[in-house]
Amino acid sequence: MTELLSFEKSRQNAHGPRLPEADVESPGPDDVLPRELLRAQPPGLPRLSEPEIMRHYSRLASMNYSISEQFYPLGSCTMKYNPVxxxxxxxxxxxxxxxxxxxxxxxxxxxxxxxxxxxxxxxxxxxxxxxxxxxxxxxxxxxxxxxxxxxxxxxxxxxxxxxxxxxxxxxxxxxxxxxxxxxxxxxxxxxxxxxxxxxxxxxxxxxxxxxxxxxxxxxxxxxxxxxxxxxxxxxxxxxxxxxxxxxxxxxxxxxxxxxxxxxxxxxxxxxxxxxxxxxxxxxxxxxxxxxxxxxxxxxxxxxxxxxxxxxxxxxxxxxxxxxxxxxxxxxxxxxxxxxMGGDGLTQASLDAVLGANYLRHEVEGLLEMPHEGPCMHEFVASARNLAPRGIKALDVAKGLLERDFYAPTIYFPLVVPEAIMVEPTETESKATLDAFAAAIKEIVTQADESPETLHEAPHGLPVGRLDEVATARHINAYLQGQSEDPILRWKKAP
Amino acid sequence: MPYLVHSPEDRAAMLAALGVSSMDDLLIDIPRSLRLSALELPAGLSELETMAQVKSLAARNRVFADRLTFRGGGVYRRFIPAAVAAVTSKPEFYSAYTPYQPEASQGTLQAIYEFQTLIAELTGLDVANASMYDGATAVAEAAMMAHIHTGRNEIVVVGYLHPEYLEVLRAFSEGRGIKVRRGTEPNSKTAAVVFQQPDFLGLLVDAAGLTENAHSLGALAIACVDPISLAIVAPPGEYGADIAAGEGQQLGLSPSYGGPHVGFIACRKDLVRRLPGRLIGSAHDSAGRRGFVLTLTAREQHIRRERASSNICTNHSLCALAASVYMTYMGADGMRQVAEVSFKRAHALAERLAALPGWEMAFPERQFLNEFPIRVPKASAVLRKLARKSILGGLDVHRWFRELKGVLTFACTEVNDARALDELVEALA
Known part of the structure; x- marks a missing residue:
């Protein structure tokens, strides 16, 4: 699924919003202000009707993973349930x-x-x-x-x-x-x-x-x-x-x-x-x-x-x-x-530590654990053991996305090679933690059996792996005056 | 307990799987002497009781109606289309993290890419970043960009820059040994000239002249701008300013006692690498599909650490999304319409207030848009009188500027209907 940019959907005569009139007898800016203070060209904002705008953002929303829909074990980020x-x-x-x-x-x-x-x-x-x-x-x-x-x-x-x-x-x-x-x-x-x-x-x-x-x-x-x-x-x-x-x-x-x-x-x-x-x-x-x-x-x-x-x-x-x-x-x-109160906050931390240790235990043996436990609320594993099969932490992350989990923090902290940093938080059930561990197991098996398919992960998401290096190169070309496409914003094709 | 998921049986099962008998076995690394016996806070409450307590705090605040609020000073009541909250209250947006995994974050990435484009269009500059905390930190970071870019150590602030922005600029500068000077004349040590258009009092400044003057001495020109005003007045890109920074609260965000709002920064092409914070660019996957990614990350703290262009990690993404929805909803014509309505009402109000006995425009020769300074006989008495009629009157700016004794700034927007102006004037008569 992809979604055109609002700018690309813009139509010159789309219905804009109905807004109030001034209802006072008073001159407008064009009558009062000197010409040099006035804007020469109106800003190039998109023009869309409200129904189109609402659909645009609903479609964009559906392209996001979020804690409301997915387990989001992003280490160091404490992605827990946001109470309504x-x-x-x-x-x-x-x-x-x-x-x-x-x-x-x-x-x-x-x-x-x-x-x-x-x-x-x-x-x-x-x-x-x-x-x-x-x-x-x-x-x-x-x-x-x-x-x-x-x-x-x-x-x-x-x-x-x-x-x-x-x-x-x-x-x-x-x-x-x-x-x-x-x-x-x-x-x-x-x-x-x-x-x-x-x-x-x-x-x-x-x-x-x-x-x-x-x-x-x-x-x-x-x-x-x-x-x-x-x-x-x-x-x-x-x-x-x-x-x-x-x-x-x-x-x-x-x-x-x-x-x-x-x-x-x-x-x-x-x-x-x-x-x-x-x-x-x-x-x-x-x-x-x-x-x-x-x-x-x-x-x-x-x-x-x-x-x-x-x-x-x-x-x-x-x-x-x-x-x-x-x-x-x-x-x-x-x-x-x-x-939560004092009692609730305390239990929240206890559960966070328990969940992290439990999950660590469940994935130990699948991924390398560079440091001895127990851990506190998060742990850092390493995908180094998958290196002989050409699999990196990044591939594990993408394999998780494909299985409807957000990815852990990867390549951080810098002191652990192929780091995979997992923070489950207290608001994830044991069933979710078990499912995550099962997904890791599946990925490790996949790394053994068909590493090339893991290199191509994630499938089934709005886009596959994006070529960030090419993006950086194109920006360089723009900044050096060798290209007209700024990459960092949409610009009408000349 | 609310929001926790484990049953006692789950906990027991997990402890058993770990082969330990209690949580203490998992906390063995914490020195005994540090262990707390209990957290000294009241016990938790039900949602019913929690909300009752929070609502009682909300009820102890006095809320002035939109239409009877004439106070601005950087935060304004404006019409907020229902579309804004409908989008920002989608949990897919508000409960996602910074989009580190692009395949699973295209919604946020594309929305912010659109924000960057909207801000670039509005300011008339080449590139905008993914958002800042607020107008004050946006201006301060813009000044830091100028300091790095020029290698010079002085920032000159011309005219009435928002006093809190000035304070934040000083706080940013002090640690790094950068001098901030309020004045008019830059010199060869000046990294940037900072001005606000319209200024804190609502008055228009000679932005083109200030920019030219800065450039003549090799300094950058930083324009702190009001985004709604840019539907009417020349944007920084048209008069050649190098960096535009500002506060985006008026783009669909409620006053909320001062935050969260959103700052923005846009700049010329050759300053892009100095930009603080996040930047999103377009990219393609191997199937040729277009997507969006965080890019130029080599400027950022997680890669460059102490040599990063700023320390920004979390910025104000959801507020930037609100601003995007607002700008897309309004379009150029809609923004022009609210800017014009605000302009006309403010000018109508200024004329009527200046006719009151003892009232006079503080700077009668200066042009303004929708906020203006007016000298009144007794500022505090005027404000008290208005408050009795449920009107939030102008802002007393003497608090910050000694020379402005008795000066109030009044702001008008599309929410202050014509009848509200009558009520204000009648209350003072």
Whole structure:
């Protein structure tokens, strides 16, 4: 199945929408504005009737896999069920119709929701305060690093390096670099955990922070986390927690207790706000007392029984986005936390760990397991054992798509060759996990019997494997003026 | 417990398969001293009780009717076709992840490819990216593009840029040692001149002149633009700006207390490799079928790590989808119609308000579109008086700009019908 672009379906005389007239006696822009300020050519938007538009998007929707229809075991992404009650809550007019510049006394409900969400997140991760402003996880990382930078600068220390493990998510080094830090990599040991010896050798008075995920991206708990915290703090550096893997231990343990000074959370992972095909998410950051003065403005404060937005924070790093964050996502996360409660969140993490270990056990022997278990909420397998038959992690992924499963994260973390990173989450039943394991078994058998058909997978989807290399080449040609087709957008054929 | 799927028997069966007797055996790597006895949060509630609690919070907010909302400042009430929510509430769209597996993500990929094209058309520039968080971060990232491209360390902000965008730009710049200067004159150290068209107060600026001036000193010109306005006023591509950035909330997204909305960035061809975030391109499979893929990923964090053009991973895809549905639904004529209606009503309102005793246009010689600054006798008293009549009056901009004491900006759109304008003026009489 393919679907023409809206631009290709556009017809010059299609019925557009009926819209109101001005109903006031007043000149229009053409009468008032000087010619040079006016647009010369109308924008080339498509022209389609409403029935055609609705069918267009319905057909596009049917070309997507999603957590509502498929198991989506994308490691590190925590694709769990998005409760529909969250959507109903976020759609309440008492939230959607609020202008961000309404007076504080008219938005006490919204501020109260933010205040309560902050309290709940503080309890889950063990910190003193939380900013809800960052719009995504990477935005939260950067926000935290800016606070850590401001903290050191306030003490007259020019710390210019940030340590990042080699197994870290790519946003970690990118966020550090965008904050103006030099990134220094710390190696993993043979067991997949951070090497204390390597860490010690890289620590110095130049280091501002160590960025760490725990459990790490291999799904392994950093057993020596307390030692890590001690040696990092001993040098005056701070410890930053990447919350991508928070789903592993809500109610079981807390990054704040492990010694982390700043903690980001992905509401679109752990707290079930939908991922939206690539956002909007929300990446709140929790901090310990030392970093509180540096939180972005405004914070929500309680004063004389009223909630206020506090803009007067002299040490603040300032704003990291407009207004107060992705408020609609905050409503969803809050609704989820209220429904689940402390008991429910704890059970969710326990089930996530149980499901991951169970699935790991079921596929062990089919794929290589480079590290010893138990794992936490996810595990990393390797398709290296299929290499003799010419089968790669990519082929396994495509074989899964063909069997109506979304694919796990592949080729990440970088420290595992042919990595296949599986995160089942607590909202997948044992029957689904069993079916997934059976699919892996089938693929491994197929790799043995007819590897060439696996190279051609997936069959039966809207498109087969796309030639991304050719796409990149065509873009190059366009950028170098050798082709008129921009590839990155539709353009009417000349 | 809501949303959990395992029965006690399932759990027992899985533990048995693993050959362990309890969850503690799976949590052995966590030091004992770190184990929490209980999460200190209230116990969970039924959906009925949960929704009652959330609704009681919503009920503690005061909602002003669309037609009686005259406050803008970057977020506007506009007509949102029912088509938008009908599309964005499809779980196939909202519950998918970033489209890493193109064969199973063609819906999202094609929709965002269309978004890139729509934004490129609207701004008159060559290429747009797959979305940004908001207008503020879009402007800040545009400035970072200019910094990398020119190798220069100063950003000049001309005129009334949205004050929160300026703050975000400063936060982005500070860590990297980039200087942000509010002023008018770029110099040979200037990486980019940033201006907003129309500006935060609603006034039109000489975008062509500012662009030319920036270029004469080797700096880039970054135009922060209002997408609806581009149905009427010259787009950045027509006057030669290098990068257009802006906020897309008006393209089918509700105010929602400030988010989630969507930012956009479009640029000239030679800056494409500096673009932050995701980009989608067209491709073909071995059977010759066209499809769409994430492309130019070598700029991105998961490949380039600390050398990436930005750290963006999750962006605002679903909001970009909403904006696409909106722009496709409205078409160029529909967008022009709402822009014109907004223009006419704002001008009619400005004339009537300026005739009130003690009221005067703050910048009478300047042109505007659908938002304008007006000096009033007592700003806070005016706003209180309006609120008593259930009207959300103009925005008091003195909060950000010392020189604008007593200045309110009023915004009009197609939702403020002619009768609403009468009600506003009557409330003040």
């Amino acid at each position: 009650a969250n959507e109903a809550a976020a759609a309440l007019p008492g939230f959607t119709d609020l202008h961000p510049y309404q007076d504080e006394e008219t938005v006490q409900g919204a501020l109260s929701l933010m205040w309560r969400l902050e309290q709940a997140l503080c309890a889950v991760v063990g910190v003193d305060r939380v900013t809800l402003q960052p719009a995504a996880g990477a935005h939260g990382e950067w926000t935290a690093l800016r606070m850590i930078q401001a903290f050191h600068r306030s003490r007259g220390e020019a710390r210019t390096e940030v340590l990042v493990p080699d197994s870290a998510h790519g946003t970690n080094p990118a966020s550090a670099a965008l904050s103006g830090f030099r990134v220094v990599e710390v190696r993993s040991g043979p067991d997949g955990r951070i090497s204390l010896a390597d860490l010690e050798s890289k620590l110095s008075p130049r280091v501002a922070a160590l960025m760490l995920t725990n459990p790490n991206t291999l799904g392994l708990f950093e057993r020596e986390i307390l030692d890590v915290a001690e040696i990092v703090h001993a040098t005056g550096a701070m410890l930053y927690y990447d919350g991508a893997n928070l789903n592993a231990f809500m109610g079981i343990c807390r990054p704040g207790d492990m010694g982390f000074d700043a903690v980001h959370m992905n509401l679109h992972k752990t707290f079930t706000t939908p991922h939206g095909g690539g956002g909007p998410g929300a990446g709140p950051v929790g901090v310990k007392a030392d970093l509180v003065p540096f939180l972005p403005t405004p914070t929500v404060e309680r004063m004389n029984g009223q909630l206020k937005l506090d803009f007067k924070r002299p040490k603040s790093i300032g704003r990291v986005r407009s207004f107060y964050g992705n408020f609609g996502m905050l409503v969803r996360a809050y609704t989820y936390i209220v429904a």
